[in-house]
Amino acid sequence: MTASLCGSRVKRREDPRFITGTGNYVADITLPDMVYVKFVRSPYAHALIKSVDASAAKEVKGVLGVYTGVDLKNKLAPVPCAWLVPTEPPIKVPEYRAVAVDKVRYVGDPVAVVVAESQAAAEEAAERVNVVYEPLPVVVDQEDAVKDGAPRLYEGIDKNTSFVWRLKGGDVESAFRQAEIVVKQRLVNQRLQPTAMETRAAVAEYDSARGEATLWVTSQNPHIHRLLISAMTGIPEQKLRVIAPDVGGGFGSKIQVYGFEAVVTLLSRELRRPVKWVETRSENYMSTIHGRAHVDYVELAAKRDGTILGLRVKTYANLGAYLTTAAPGVPTILFGIMLSGAYRIPAVECEVHGVLTNTAPVDAYRGAGRPEATYIVERMVDILAHELGMDPVDVRLKNFIPKDKFPYTVATGLLYDSGNYEETLKKAMSLVGYQRLREEQRRLREQGRLMGIGISTYVEVCGLGPSKVVRSTGFGLGLWDSAVVRVHPSGKVSVYTGAHPHGQGEETSFAQIAADELGVPFEDVEVVHGDTAMTPFGMGTYGSRTLPVAGMAIVGACRKVVEKAKKIAASLLEAREEDVVWEHGKFYVRGAPAKYKTIQEVALASYTAENLPPGMEPGLEVTHFYDPTNFVFPFGAHICVVEVDRETGEVKIQKYVAVDDCGNQINPMLVEGQVHGGITQGLAQALYEEAVYDSQGNLLTQSLNDYALPTTLEAPTYITDYTVTPSPVTPLGVKGVGETGTIAATPAVVNAVVDALAHLGIKHLDMPLKPEKIWKAVRQAESKQTTTTN
Amino acid sequence: MNGVEYTKEVEPRLLLVDFIRDHLGLTGTHIGCDTSNCGACTVIMNGRSVKSCTKFAVEADGAEILTIEGLASDGNLHPIQKAFWENHALQCGYCTPGFIMQAYWLLKHNPTPTEEEIRAGLSGNLCRCTGYQNIIKAVKAASEELRAKAPMASGG
Numbered sequence: 010m011t012a013s014l015c016g017s018r019v020k021r022r023e024d025p026r027f028i029t030g031t032g033n034y035v036a037d038i039t040l041p042d043m044v045y046v047k048f049v050r051s052p053y054a055h056a057l058i059k060s061v062d063a064s065a066a067k068e069v070k071g072v073l074g075v076y077t078g079v080d081l082k083n084k085l086a087p088v089p090c091a092w093l094v095p096t097e098p099p100i101k102v103p104e105y106r107a108v109a110v111d112k113v114r115y116v117g118d119p120v121a122v123v124v125a126e127s128q129a130a131a132e133e134a135a136e137r138v139n140v141v142y143e144p145l146p147v148v149v150d151q152e153d154a155v156k157d158g159a160p161r162l163y164e165g166i167d168k169n170t171s172f173v174w175r176l177k178g179g180d181v182e183s184a185f186r187q188a189e190i191v192v193k194q195r196l197v198n199q200r201l202q203p204t205a206m207e208t209r210a211a212v213a214e215y216d217s218a219r220g221e222a223t224l225w226v227t228s229q230n231p232h233i234h235r236l237l238i239s240a241m242t243g244i245p246e247q248k249l250r251v252i253a254p255d256v257g258g259g260f261g262s263k264i265q266v267y268g269f270e271a272v273v274t275l276l277s278r279e280l281r282r283p284v285k286w287v288e289t290r291s292e293n294y295m296s297t298i299h300g301r302a303h304v305d306y307v308e309l310a311a312k313r314d315g316t317i318l319g320l321r322v323k324t325y326a327n328l329g330a331y332l333t334t335a336a337p338g339v340p341t342i343l344f345g346i347m348l349s350g351a352y353r354i355p356a357v358e359c360e361v362h363g364v365l366t367n368t369a370p371v372d373a374y375r376g377a378g379r380p381e382a383t384y385i386v387e388r389m390v391d392i393l394a395h396e397l398g399m400d401p402v403d404v405r406l407k408n409f410i411p412k413d414k415f416p417y418t419v420a421t422g423l424l425y426d427s428g429n430y431e432e433t434l435k436k437a438m439s440l441v442g443y444q445r446l447r448e449e450q451r452r453l454r455e456q457g458r459l460m461g462i463g464i465s466t467y468v469e470v471c472g473l474g475p476s477k478v479v480r481s482t483g484f485g486l487g488l489w490d491s492a493v494v495r496v497h498p499s500g501k502v503s504v505y506t507g508a509h510p511h512g513q514g515e516e517t518s519f520a521q522i523a524a525d526e527l528g529v530p531f532e533d534v535e536v537v538h539g540d541t542a543m544t545p546f547g548m549g550t551y552g553s554r555t556l557p558v559a560g561m562a563i564v565g566a567c568r569k570v571v572e573k574a575k576k577i578a579a580s581l582l583e584a585r586e587e588d589v590v591w592e593h594g595k596f597y598v599r600g601a602p603a604k605y606k607t608i609q610e611v612a613l614a615s616y617t618a619e620n621l622p623p624g625m626e627p628g629l630e631v632t633h634f635y636d637p638t639n640f641v642f643p644f645g646a647h648i649c650v651v652e653v654d655r656e657t658g659e660v661k662i663q664k665y666v667a668v669d670d671c672g673n674q675i676n677p678m679l680v681e682g683q684v685h686g687g688i689t690q691g692l693a694q695a696l697y698e699e700a701v702y703d704s705q706g707n708l709l710t711q712s713l714n715d716y717a718l719p720t721t722l723e724a725p726t727y728i729t730d731y732t733v734t735p736s737p738v739t740p741l742g743v744k745g746v747g748e749t750g751t752i753a754a755t756p757a758v759v760n761a762v763v764d765a766l767a768h769l770g771i772k773h774l775d776m777p778l779k780p781e782k783i784w785k786a787v788r789q790a791e792s793k794q795t796t797t798t799n
Numbered sequence: 800m801n802g803v804e805y806t807k808e809v810e811p812r813l814l815l816v817d818f819i820r821d822h823l824g825l826t827g828t829h830i831g832c833d834t835s836n837c838g839a840c841t842v843i844m845n846g847r848s849v850k851s852c853t854k855f856a857v858e859a860d861g862a863e864i865l866t867i868e869g870l871a872s873d874g875n876l877h878p879i880q881k882a883f884w885e886n887h888a889l890q891c892g893y894c895t896p897g898f899i900m901q902a903y904w905l906l907k908h909n910p911t912p913t914e915e916e917i918r919a920g921l922s923g924n925l926c927r928c929t930g931y932q933n934i935i936k937a938v939k940a941a942s943e944e945l946r947a948k949a950p951m952a953s954g955g
Contacts, residue, residue, distance in 0.1 A: 020884060027892030028880040028899065030827015030867030037826035129812070206831045206839060206893040206927050257829075257893030258927050290832040512891030512928050678887050682929060686890065689930030713836035713925070721918040724931045750930075 014521040014531055015741070018678035021517045032255040035210035035225050040283035043212070044073060046273055047131035048286075049121040049138045050295065051113035054149070054367035054706020055160060056142035058111055061121055065137040071130035073280060075138060076272075077121045078110035085275055086241045088268045088331070091233075091485035092338035100172040100483075103163045103365065105331040107241070107268025113142070114162055114330035115367050116706050117295030122272055124280065128287075147706045151327040151364040152304055162330060162365045171328060171363040174341040176348075178420035179356030184319025188310035192392050197775040198303035198381045200327065200700040202716050203374045207257025208288040209297055211270045213277035221248045224274050228253040229263045229509055230549020233486075235541045237266035237334070242275050249274075253539040256511030260690070261373035262297050263511070264551050265334040269296075291711045299700050300374020302327035303340060303381050309389045315397055315404040319356035320348055322385060328363050329370035336372045337363060342482045343378025343470075343552075349419035350386035351430045351468045351644060352408040357420040367706040373551065375690055376469075376748045380755055383467045387756035388773070391464075395767055401760070402443070405434060405466050416737070423470060425642045426744075427734045429670070434466050437646040437668040440728060446650060454768060459653040459787075460663075461765025464646065465757035471745035472557030472641040472738070489636035490559035491545040494523065494566035496574075496629040498616040500609025502527060502534045504566075507547010508559035509539050513747060514679040515555055519563055521675055522741070526567035528594025528608055545632055553745025556675065557641045557736070564740045566633035574611045574629060580622045581606050581614055641736045641744040645669035647688070649757040653765045658784030660696055660762055662725040667753065669729070671746040672736045680746050684729050687750020693719045694751075695758035699777045717777075769794065800825070801869025809856045815849075816840040818856035819866060827867040827896045831925065838924030841897040841904075842866045848904035850923070867896035870903065878944040879903055879937070888937035890928035898924050902938045910946060914939070 026032045063075035088105040108119045121138050125131035146160035153159055154169040162169055185191065205227075212225040222244050228234045228251065235251040238244070256263060269286060277284040288297070303326050310319040326340030345359040390408075394401040410417045412429040419425060438444075446462050453460045473479060476487025493505040504523045510516065520534040527534075537543055547559060571591055578596030579586040582604070590599050597605035606614075611629070614620055618627035650664040667684055674680050697717040701709040710716040735742025755776070762778050763771065769790035774782060800823060807822055819828050819842065828851060831837035840851040843865040870877045879902050882888070889895040898921065905912060905920035912920060917938050918931075926934060 021887065023892070024884045024889060025876075027889055027895045028867075028876065028883050029871055030825070030896045032827070032892050034826075034829070034893065036830070037820075039821070039824075129810075204927055206837065206891065206925065207829070208831070255892065257831075258891040260927070290834065290837075514890065682887050682890055682933065685930035685932045686928045687930075690927070712834040713832045714834045718925050718927070720923075720925060721921045721931045721935065726932055727930070 014525045015675050017676065019517055019521055019531065019676055021514050022520065023514060023516050034207055034255050034257055035212055035227050036287045038212045038225055040212065040214055043283040043285050044124050044126060044280065045128040045131045046276065046284055046286040047123045047135040048119040048269065049123065049135045049140065051109070051116060051118045051120055053113055053142050053144050054116045054147045055145040056113050057145065058109060058113060058120055059141040059143050062139040063121065065139060066123060066134040069130055069134040069137060071126035072134045073124045073126065075121055075123050075134070078106055078108040081108050081272065082106065082110055085271055089237055089240060090332040090334065090336060092335045093483040094172060094174055094337045094341045095483050096172040096174050100337060101166045102332055103166060107272050115369055116708060117292065117369060118330065124276055124284065147367045149366055149368055149702045149704060149706050151325040151366055154364045154366045155325065155362060162367065166365060169365045171332065171365055172337060174361045174363065176345040176359045176421060178422055181319050181321060181356040181358040184356040185310045188318055189313045190396060191308055191310050192389065192396050193308045194389065194392055194773055196305045196307060196385060196388060198301045198305065198384055199776055200302040200371065201300045201374055201694055201698050202294050202700050202710065203260040203262035203297065203300055204716065204718060205258030205260055205262055208290055208293040209263065209267070210287040211273040212283060212285045213274040214283040215277040215281060217281055221250065222274055222278060223250045223252065224270065225252045225254060226270050227256050227263050229256070229259040229511060229551050231509055231539055231541050232507060232546045233549055234266050234270065238271050238274055241271040244274065250542045253509050259511050260375040261300065261377055261551060264549065265298055265372055290713060294711045294716065295708055296369055298333055298370050298372035299329065300371060301381060302371045305385055307385050307389055309393055311393055313397060315393070315399050315407045317352055317354050317408050320354050322348060322359045324361045326361055326363050327368065327371055328365055329368045330365060331370050333370040333372045336370060338482065338484060339373050339378045344382045346421045346423050347379050347382035347470055348386060349421055350383060351410060351466050353410050354420055368702055376751045377552065379469055379748065380691065380752045383752045384756050387465045387467065388759065391760045391763065392772065395772065401464050402434065402438065405464065406431060424639055425468065426639055426736050426738045428468065428642060428644050429732060429734050430466055430644060432732050433644060433668045433670055434646040436730060436732060437648045437666050440668065440730060441648045441650065441664060441666040457655065459655055459765040461651050461653065461761040461763065463649045463757045463759065463761025463764055465753045465760065466646045467753040468642055468644040469553070469749055469752050470640045470642055471553035471748065472637055473552040473554045474640050475638060476636050486548065487636065488548055489634055490562045491547045491632065491634045492559065492562035492566040493545050493630065493632045494563065494570050496570060496612040498613050500529065500533065500612045502529055503537055504534060504563055505537045505544040506559050506563065507545055508550045508555040510550050510555060513550065513555060513683065514676065518556065518675045518679055519560060522560060522563055523567055526564060527570060553747040556743050557739050557745050558635060558637055560743065561739050561741065562633050562635035565635050566631045569631040569633060570629060574608055576622050576625065577611050577614055578606045580620050581611065637738060639738045641738050643669065643671040643744040643746060643749050645749060645753060647753040647757040649761040651761040651765055653762060653783060655787060658780035658787060660778055660783065665725050666728045667750065668732065669746065669749050670732045670734050671749065672744040673733060673742040675743065681729055683746045684750045685727055687748060688727055688754040689719060689724050691751040691754025692758045695755045695776055696778050697723065800864045801866060811855065811857055813856045814852055815854040815856050815859050816851035819851060825866050825868050829893055829896060831894065836925065838901060839894050839897040841900040841924065843900055843904055848901050867899060870899065878948065879906070879941040882937040882941035882944060886933045886937035886940055888929060888933040894924060894926045898926065898934055902941065905938065906942050906945060910942060912942060
């Protein structure tokens, strides 16, 4: 019975609190004597701060203090960046102050912070802080920012370029020399606003008697928050407790340790009162990180039979005004190494210019680098197919890494663990009825209707990651994870994980794993996460690493528990350890299964401790650190069918089929949920979402009125299916699935739309594919065709 | 509020959502935006669903309000709550109370909605995690469950 939990659609144990309104998010926390914070933010994208006058603000009833950047400068160290990618010349990291000292560099950059007895008083006072600015020329676009004469954000950072990162694998020059065809395309991967439904928030309380601070914060990685906030505030790590309670979505935007959170922590110590800060949505859009923001120049070399020979990419990545926690690694490491996609591409070259501009910082948003890489590869394969007059399926089949070649080293240096790309594609084709659709497309085209079929056969690198490898990329820490498995005297189990699920459902799936491994009932296992005072140091939840890394730490801990329990059982059964058999939560002597000791009995014996083998420590508890030997590589095939309204340019998704392979599945219900949500974010990039700045650096998409999140009216119904190719890397054969949908969907949708328009002579359109853009392109194509026929 | 009468003196500028959360401590009603787009703050006021960020607390003087905390009765989950749980219609849970309250209103109003009607009825609520598919499935399941429980109720 217990052995079948993994693989079952177990209902989530997180849900009862959420469906009854009894979840506990940071904004829900109220402490006695609490005070409230409001940041005063720059309305200019680039300006010198000439003076800050807080006198009128201080007159507002209930105001306790107003702090400027100058006031905080000596109390708070700069906000650190934790991923310094190795480049030549070395990466330039600008000083990033939580509150700007003498210059602001994007609209929303904080210039002062107000603390008051109530939120309303803090807000009122913030409006009365009088700041005199001297505006400076603004640069928003990364390609403009590297031009000679462009406004400069920092002294000493030439061309606003923080780094130029290069990757080269294989003989690229020779690939392009041998090419029978080279296709080139400029691709814009537009800036996105992550939009977790819960904005960021922090509550801090300082216990002056003990000299200890507690910070409740919207974090995907409480231990990393503790480490970096300790570094900024000077509160020693052991005196700082970080709790990330229920977190309302992150999608990468709650990985970063923000200056705001350090300010709140510091103020609780300064004022000796609990301090609360909750971001509004418009503040969230202004200064929580954004994602993507690439311009890519791509060249693909191939033979006329569709064999791909080489890929060359030059990228201008917009980093925004400052480098946040993981920012430099996203458009470089997480991007460049995935440019081979699912294909045998003998030579790959990539050059990434990391460019600072007067915009909000750009960092990891769901997929983080890998969607950008996949978009390039999957779009270019389609463009190549179109140029050669081949079916995009045939180009893919021709270039796939064959299933018998795994593990396979791609030109970018990664060792793909396992895969069967042809099988997922064929399964998706059969589910969608590919051949029939192509015939229908021909028929509809004759009627003047615009129907398109888009394919995306993605591979993702996740399960970040082997510490030795990630350290060589300049990441500040290793990327192992940890677990404590504590079997109590009653035989009940607490599992403490270093990860921090915030919607993914690991309170359930981790309990499934532990219950299976220990042979105890699911109900007897509690999963604890999110509190640095309770859980072992861990790296958190992002990069689809929670199951393949933190989950495997739990497996490792459970197996060590069983190992110890077996020794105790041998002693209780008066047998030699090698004669003891472990099965379904019981130990017995081989050949005598009737006389057994349960894991619960053994647990109790480990605490009564009088019958332990000589030299054994009492108790039944294990801490395990798991450092993976490699990344894992989920993959799949998504096929999207669209119809474009010729008159309005509107795209309607007719059908969406997703066949994913994330190895063995612990809880297929959770996998399906991740896939649905992931695809929705990916197709939203293709069709709707775009962060827009005007030339003066004003964010025009500063509210949900202007930033087009899909609703129930836009999101289609997905047909999902799976293949199972276990990973040889992880003990349970699992891979990650948190980002696959977002990675796969964007090119599937764009490929479908371009396919619908291809016969009109339209080869590419940049995202988001809004009706107006399509309508204009269709009109232009039609008028060209009319001119040609005339 | 959820069957309990409260008397409080409030500032005229206080929003209903802040009153519910900060003055009554009912933090199941959430805030996800500042432009009335997201629906995380949806409650039932005098039988109609409202985004409680669009109302002042004083407008609710004398009103009957139902929030997520008042939906289960005697420890029994409401069929909509149960359907959300059974159909994996939530992930981070932040938008969930708003969706459940909106679905509650929708099913009161139209006990037998088609998929299109469910989509239209929930289109003022935003979810970033689920892609909506399981939410729609849950509301459909809840409508069936509610009808099975009350076969004599009006057919909508």
